[in-house]
Amino acid sequence: MKLKGITNIFFDLDHTLWDFDKNSALTFEKIFETHQVAVNLNDFLKVYEPVNLRYWKLYRDNQIDKASLRYKRLKETFDAIKIPVSDDLIHNLAQDYIQYLPTFNHLFDGTLEVLEYLKPNYNLHIITNGFHEAQQKKLVESRISDYFKTVTNSEMAGVKKPNPIIFDYALNLATTTRHESLMIGDNMEADIMGALNFGMDAICFNYHKELVTGSIKQVTSLKELKRYL
Known part of the structure; x- marks a missing residue:
């Protein structure tokens, strides 16, 4: 009607x-290769995607700020799949993710x-x-x-x-x-x-x-x- x-x-x-999901996956593939992060992309995304949605809801509800969103969604995902990464690397990945995400435009x-x-x-x-x-x-x-x-x-x-x-x-x-x-x-x-x-x-x-x-x-x-x- x-x-x-x-x-x-x-x-x-x-x-x-x-x-978003397709472009995000391609971005992670790029930055993991750049920073030589040894992680299976599919295993990472399976955990990351629901974690990211949960943190975006917290951000919508004003319970976290932009910096916390960008850091904590990565930190929680790496912890869940038991891959040790330093805080410096997480911050670098978070920054590169924002930089490269708009370069993939499906x-x-x-x-x-x-x-x-x-x-x-x-x-x-x-x-x-x-x-x-x-x-x-x-x-x-x-x-x-x-x-x-x-x-x-x-x-x-x-x-x-x-x-x-x-x-x-x-x-x-x-x-x-x-x-x-x-x-x-x-x-x-x-x-x-x-x-x-x-x-x-x-x-x-x-x-x-x-x-x-x-x-x-x-x-x-x-x-x-x-x-x-």
Whole structure:
């Protein structure tokens, strides 16, 4: 069913347009080789990915700061797989990870097709909890920055999704209203419930095919957005 009255579409970036897991794996492969860290990449990622999600939730909830996020997710992962690494090496890996992550720019299948489809009829925007320096590089290096009229990140707004303040900040920047706006993202708490509780409509990009309850709109591929828009 086509949505009516929508003029502005806000996308999350990581895990929605930009294939974070794939790009992150390639980044770790590079920096482990550079620093001669003897670790099986698959074994590392199996532990790291849920650890990283947990620390991002703590960061969203203002329980840790950026520096702690970057250090502790690596420290906890190496401890769990019983590979001894020095604090200096962890800090170097954390710094190199941020530096090299935007150099890998795989997008989800259908990203460019959907952005081309939407751009003539909607104003497109980004709302991200990611760090400014990394997110801007991702948009530019993946050659999608020109599709978006505004980019709101949590450092600009002073809060993170799902806090309503960041949605209000983004809408003011885009000079639109919540009733004319739609949020598209993968994270149920930050993107979908954050937008819905703010009064914006939302569509969950459920690429991980988890159970979505209630009447929440969802797609499992970006191309399915054409059903709604």
